[in-house]
Amino acid sequence: xxTIEELHTNPAYQDALVDLLYQLADDDFIVAYRGSxxxxxxxxxEEDVAFSSIxxxxxxxxxxxxxxxxxxxxxxxxxxxxxxxxxxxxxxxLLEMVNGSGTYLQEPKYDWAFAVVRxxxxxxAKTIKMKSLQQSSFEPLAQLAVKINMELHYHLLHWKTxxxxxxxxxxxxxxxxxxxxxxxMKDMKGVLALGSxxxxxxxxxxxxxxxxxxxxxxxxxxxxxxxxHLPIEVRLKMNSGNGRLGEHSKDLEDALNTLSSVYRIxxxxxx
Amino acid sequence: xxxxxxxYQEYEVFSKRTYKSPFQHQFSxxxxxxxxxxxMAQENxxxxxxxxxxxxxxxxxxxxxxxxxxxxxQRLDNKQYRSTKGYGYLKKKWREYEQNMLDEKEILSWGGDxxx
Amino acid sequence: MANMVSFDRLSEEEKHARFMERIAAGEKIExxxxxxxEYRVALIKLISMHGISEIMxxxxxxxxxxxxxxxxxxxxxxxxxxxxxxHGQLLLRVAEDLMKPYGKNREDIMQDLxxxxxxxHNVFHMPAPTWGDAGLIGWLVDGAAIITxxxxxxxxxxxxxxALQRICAEEVFHAQHGEAIIMALTxxxxxxxxxxxxxxxRWWESLLMFFGPAQASTTGSSKQDxxxxxxxxxxxxxxxxxxxxxxxxxRALSIGLQLPDSTMHFDEESKMWVYQQPDxxxxxxxxxxxxxxxxxxxxLRQLSYHNNEWVRExxxxxxxxx
Numbered sequence: 001x002x003t004i005e006e007l008h009t010n011p012a013y014q015d016a017l018v019d020l021l022y023q024l025a026d027d028d029f030i031v032a033y034r035g036s037x038x039x040x041x042x043x044x045x046e047e048d049v050a051f052s053s054i055x056x057x058x059x060x061x062x063x064x065x066x067x068x069x070x071x072x073x074x075x076x077x078x079x080x081x082x083x084x085x086x087x088x089x090x091x092x093x094l095l096e097m098v099n100g101s102g103t104y105l106q107e108p109k110y111d112w113a114f115a116v117v118r119x120x121x122x123x124x125a126k127t128i129k130m131k132s133l134q135q136s137s138f139e140p141l142a143q144l145a146v147k148i149n150m151e152l153h154y155h156l157l158h159w160k161t162x163x164x165x166x167x168x169x170x171x172x173x174x175x176x177x178x179x180x181x182x183x184x185m186k187d188m189k190g191v192l193a194l195g196s197x198x199x200x201x202x203x204x205x206x207x208x209x210x211x212x213x214x215x216x217x218x219x220x221x222x223x224x225x226x227x228x229h230l231p232i233e234v235r236l237k238m239n240s241g242n243g244r245l246g247e248h249s250k251d252l253e254d255a256l257n258t259l260s261s262v263y264r265i266x267x268x269x270x271x
Numbered sequence: 272x273x274x275x276x277x278x279y280q281e282y283e284v285f286s287k288r289t290y291k292s293p294f295q296h297q298f299s300x301x302x303x304x305x306x307x308x309x310x311m312a313q314e315n316x317x318x319x320x321x322x323x324x325x326x327x328x329x330x331x332x333x334x335x336x337x338x339x340x341x342x343x344x345q346r347l348d349n350k351q352y353r354s355t356k357g358y359g360y361l362k363k364k365w366r367e368y369e370q371n372m373l374d375e376k377e378i379l380s381w382g383g384d385x386x387x
Numbered sequence: 388m389a390n391m392v393s394f395d396r397l398s399e400e401e402k403h404a405r406f407m408e409r410i411a412a413g414e415k416i417e418x419x420x421x422x423x424x425e426y427r428v429a430l431i432k433l434i435s436m437h438g439i440s441e442i443m444x445x446x447x448x449x450x451x452x453x454x455x456x457x458x459x460x461x462x463x464x465x466x467x468x469x470x471x472x473x474h475g476q477l478l479l480r481v482a483e484d485l486m487k488p489y490g491k492n493r494e495d496i497m498q499d500l501x502x503x504x505x506x507x508h509n510v511f512h513m514p515a516p517t518w519g520d521a522g523l524i525g526w527l528v529d530g531a532a533i534i535t536x537x538x539x540x541x542x543x544x545x546x547x548x549x550a551l552q553r554i555c556a557e558e559v560f561h562a563q564h565g566e567a568i569i570m571a572l573t574x575x576x577x578x579x580x581x582x583x584x585x586x587x588x589r590w591w592e593s594l595l596m597f598f599g600p601a602q603a604s605t606t607g608s609s610k611q612d613x614x615x616x617x618x619x620x621x622x623x624x625x626x627x628x629x630x631x632x633x634x635x636x637x638r639a640l641s642i643g644l645q646l647p648d649s650t651m652h653f654d655e656e657s658k659m660w661v662y663q664q665p666d667x668x669x670x671x672x673x674x675x676x677x678x679x680x681x682x683x684x685x686x687l688r689q690l691s692y693h694n695n696e697w698v699r700e701x702x703x704x705x706x707x708x709x
Binding site: 040045049056060104165169258259261270 | 442445446449450451452453454455456457458459460461462465466468469472473475476479493518568571572574575576578579686687688690691694695697698699700701702706
């Protein structure tokens with residue numbers, strides 16, 4: 001087992017670990033941000049309340065991960081969340097994509113089908129990662145994964161309910177859901193990707209490899225598809241680029257501008 | 272219009288706070304079916320409290336008393352024979368035999384060797 | 388009344404007399420109970436407006452949810468705005484049950500909002516251009532809401548009283564969330580302090596208007612008489628406004644804010660705060676959806692309503708395929 005104090009004894013381990021922590025934190029941070037933009041715009045009020053809890057939980061997970069990075073010397077957690085530039089971010093591109101046209105304040109034409117599919121696919125991937133991370137050789141991360149996993153049961157149930165119901169209703173609902181599914185598939189591989197340190201992550205038992213992650217994800221999804229007789233196929237791709245390598249779209253830059261707009265007024269002030 | 276209105280079905284939400292506590296009515300919510308109602312329930316009404324179980328019940332499945340029927344709930348205060356109140360004199364009697372009365376507090380403390 | 392055979396056989400007058408007896412005795416009226424039409428109508432008006440105001444009230448603050456300056460503030464304001472939606476849910480459920488005899492449900496509430504028949508609270512028509520506004524709304528707009536809502540905690544209508552019980556418990560968190568933002572700013576840099584004073588000045592008139600005019604004659608209509616008659620609330624608009632001043636003016640001064648009304652003072656003799664009246668004609672215009680942000684915020688709600696129409700249609704039990 002590796003602890004924070006011993007990290008400096010193995011720089012290769014530390015580099016791989018830090019990269020992974022950024023991936024996990026940035027994923028949760030940006031997807032929670034996208035979720036928070038939905039607040040007040042969901043299909044009905046009850047769902048607005050439920051969805052917001054999931055965004056809060058997810059932002060909470062991002063916070064714990066940034067704090068873990070802070071504790072291993074990466075700098076202030078708030079700065080990590082608010083001040084890093086787009087090309088320093090390690091989140092998957094799928095998670096930074098806008099919810100639809102317009103902004104959350106001006107003419108938001110948000111797509112509920114995309115929200116449901118993206119969140120369901122992401123939550124399933126996150127659950128699989130957390131399961132693997134519970135065995136991680138980095139002890140603080142293994143402990144964190146146990147905690148985060150507790151809240152994922154609800155997220156998964158919530159999104160699965162919307163996903164299976166809307167996907168099964170013929171006509172407009174199914175058409176929209178299948179279209180959203182196709183869009184998500186085009187970049188879902190990027191969510192399961194582990195970036196340039198994969199080899200070391202596996203070597204040092206920080207987590208399982210990419211192939212295994214994808215295999216587990218596809219297996220879970222495939223069994224859902226056959227149980228519910230859903231009209232979709234799993235085809236994981238990474239068309240828009242690899243966020244784990246710092247490749248990002250303009251959507252991320254716009255999001256960072258918004259989410260740091262108050263922070264940037266005075267990064268040294270107490271807010 | 273009617274189809275759209277029908278999305279809003281009424282569900283009553285009940286929950287248990289701890290394993291020992293009984294189910295308690297929380298509030299009602301709108302959802303198109305019981306699966307969606309179920310995933311709305313906890314976050315709408317129990318965001319800040321512990322929950323160990325939830326029921327959702329379709330409002331139309333609940334048989335309620337109407338205002339006239341509620342008169343059937345009234346009763347006279349002459350039923351001491353049903354409660355320990357009607358047997359309070361036993362305390363004094365047992366004292367004559369130099370014994371303590373086995374009252375409610377005493378009897379309910381017997382389960383679990385005094386452990387809660 | 389104890390020898391009553393059937394409630395249905397009572398005359399309207401007898402039902403009314405029994406109703407007034409029940410509320411005088413502190414009994415709570417429930418959704419399916421008989422109630423005077425005037426009571427039902429007043430409750431629907433009051434509670435649907437209260438509920439939809441919570442929903443519309445989420446919008447000015449929502450603006451600041453993604454922008455909140457730290458992780459902790461992001462989480463806090465998300466939870467706070469979620470609660471506003473949650474309060475809207477509770478209140479609309481109460482209003483919807485009252486509307487049921489008219490064959491109306493949430494769909495109709497939304498349509499009434501879009502058509503302008505259902506009004507929302509004056510404060511939620513106003514802009515919230517800075518983070519200072521986010522704090523000020525949490526502190527003072529919620530503070531004002533706490534004053535009016537606690538006044539109705541013992542309302543004769545049971546479902547409303549129970550909803551308010553839940554709401555007021557959460558408002559305590561809201562008030563502290565607002566205070567925390569404001570204090571961090573007033574104890575911060577010059578720029579941060581200016582942000583708060585600026586927001587205070589901007590919200591002053593709206594806060595005065597919050598409680599409604601003192602007399603019905605000011606704007607031509609007021610629910611206050613009916614709601615007091617039926618034990619829905621106990622205090623008048625002006626009494627509530629004075630309570631608000633007494634609780635919040637000393638606090639505002641203590642953290643170094645300046646009152647936007649320089650003439651304002653407490654009159655020892657009448658034990659009342661003396662202040663300059665807001666422009667009540669402006670108030671009338673604002674609540675008719677002619678406020679600075681009325682159209683924009685209605686548009687947001689309308690858009691979300693239409694964008695998600697397919698979801699409600701697909702899942703409608705009338706399209707039973709699932």
